[in-house]
Amino acid sequence: MVNNEPLLDVRDLRVTLSNGVEIVRGVDFVAEAGKVVGIVGESGSGKSITMRAVMGLPPSQSKLSGSIKLHGEELIGASKRRLQQLRGSKIGLVFQDPMTALNPVITVGKLIAEALRLHNPGMSAAKAKQKAIELLELVSVPQPEVRANQYVHEFSGGMRQRVMIAMAVANNPEVLIADEPTTALDVTVQAQILEVLKDLQNQFSMGLILITHDLGVVAGAADTVIVMYAGKVMEKGPVREIFYRSRHPYTRGLLSCLPTISGREGTLQPIPGSPPLLSTRPHGCPFHPRCSMARDICRSDEPPLKQIDGVMSACHFAGELHGSASDQQISSVGR
Incomplete structure (x- = not known):
């Protein structure tokens, strides 16, 4: 076709x-x-x-x-x-x-x-x-x-x-x-x-x-x-961009759970906590209770899905996520 x-x-x-x-x-x-x-x-x-x-x-x-x-x-x-x-x-x-x-x-x-x-x-x-x-x-x-x-x-x-x-x-x-x-x-x-x-x-x-x-x-x-979370798109883009230049902490958390051939440093790092019930979704960004980057704005305002570099990301601080998503653990960007 x-x-x-x-x-x-x-x-x-x-x-x-x-x-x-x-x-x-x-x-x-x-x-x-x-x-x-x-x-x-x-x-x-x-x-x-x-x-x-x-x-x-x-x-x-x-x-x-x-x-x-x-x-x-x-x-x-x-x-x-x-x-x-x-x-x-x-x-x-x-x-x-x-x-x-x-x-x-x-x-x-x-x-x-x-x-x-x-x-x-x-x-x-x-x-x-x-x-x-x-x-x-x-x-x-x-x-x-x-x-x-x-x-x-x-x-x-x-x-x-x-x-x-x-x-x-x-x-x-x-x-x-x-x-x-x-x-x-x-x-x-x-x-x-x-x-x-x-x-x-x-x-x-x-x-x-x-x-x-x-x-x-x-x-x-x-x-x-x-990438979906709590009924919403958190991030989307070409597969290579998502794997190597993700701009959302949730996506990076999922990537940190993947084993690699090289064995990567330390043990696999699961995302802390559990996904929310859709009926009791938290205010602001739905991922903020589990996110090490969360700040006050994350708890009050839900971020829109916006273009940054090669992906669409729903994160207030997507611009602060640099480097390779496959190498950088979610905890390394915590504040």
């Missing part, structure tokens, strides 16, 4: 619960053909809820505002029928836990065939079964003819994830959202799953959105990285 227009354009997306609590606050991003957007943050940061809102699957009784455009078509306010037509055909989703997302009493081949026939009513059962086998082969499942007749419990964690990916790409979606696709997998299988996703993206020119809590997962896969 030779077109610079983004496949998916999300602007000022907000998700508000019935009690008035905003759990996603003004998220902006675009997904382009052949590009990977990595959305990173700890559990509870709002990244998965953001993507479910994009899919038209927000929490019950919640309200969406802002804009979600797929090829220029506004999805906020679209009918349930229209959203059902788009899910699986134009936007695919790889769920976080394949063991609970896949029906355990239906063979893998039938699961994929159902996804095919749902969006292709005229497809015969025989053709859908053959296509399911081809999709299993596409995601590198060995002996696809045999495996198509097996059940989910007969697959390893990595093979289950490949089945989820096969279902998600069955109808050639233009945008693929992968929600924690490497969770609970060993590092070798993680690399294999990421390689499968990248190969499929290149083959079908999809826009890929990769959701993860691990910055290391997106290091070699993403083109753009978005």
Whole structure:
């Protein structure tokens, strides 16, 4: 696809619960053909809820505002029928836990065939079964003819994830959202799953959105990285800028948790404390209770997301963060 227009354009997306609590606050991003957007943050940061809102699957009784455009078509306010037509055909989703997302009493081949026939009513059962086998082969499942007749419990964690990916790409979606696709997998299988996703993206020119809590997962896969905390974007920019010239203490804290080949000085330094509940978000910058750079303005005023050098950062003191983010620990900038 030779077109610079983004496949998916999300602007000022907000998700508000019935009690008035905003759990996603003004998220902006675009997904382009052949590009990977990595959305990173700890559990509870709002990244998965953001993507479910994009899919038209927000929490019950919640309200969406802002804009979600797929090829220029506004999805906020679209009918349930229209959203059902788009899910699986134009936007695919790889769920976080394949063991609970896949029906355990239906063979893998039938699961994929159902996804095919749902969006292709005229497809015969025989053709859908053959296509399911081809999709299993596409995601590198060995002996696809045999495996198509097996059940989910007969697959390893990595093979289950490949089945989820096969279902998600069955109808050639233009945008693929992968929600924690490497969770609970060993590092070798993680690399294999990421390689499968990248190969499929290149083959079908999809826009890929990769959701993860691990910055290391997106290091070699993403083109753009978005760092979320407490339902808000803390920092975003090209992957190289985020890794080597981050301008936010939270991002640097996540980087300080990553092991390196060189072994780095001392032990890994986790971010102190825990993420806040979205219902009891602190005043000012939501990260200030855990930030060693926090000052009075951080406790009273929430910083806007603004451009500094090659990234967008929501930090009052982004200009004071110099040097390599991969080398400098969060504690070294404390005051």
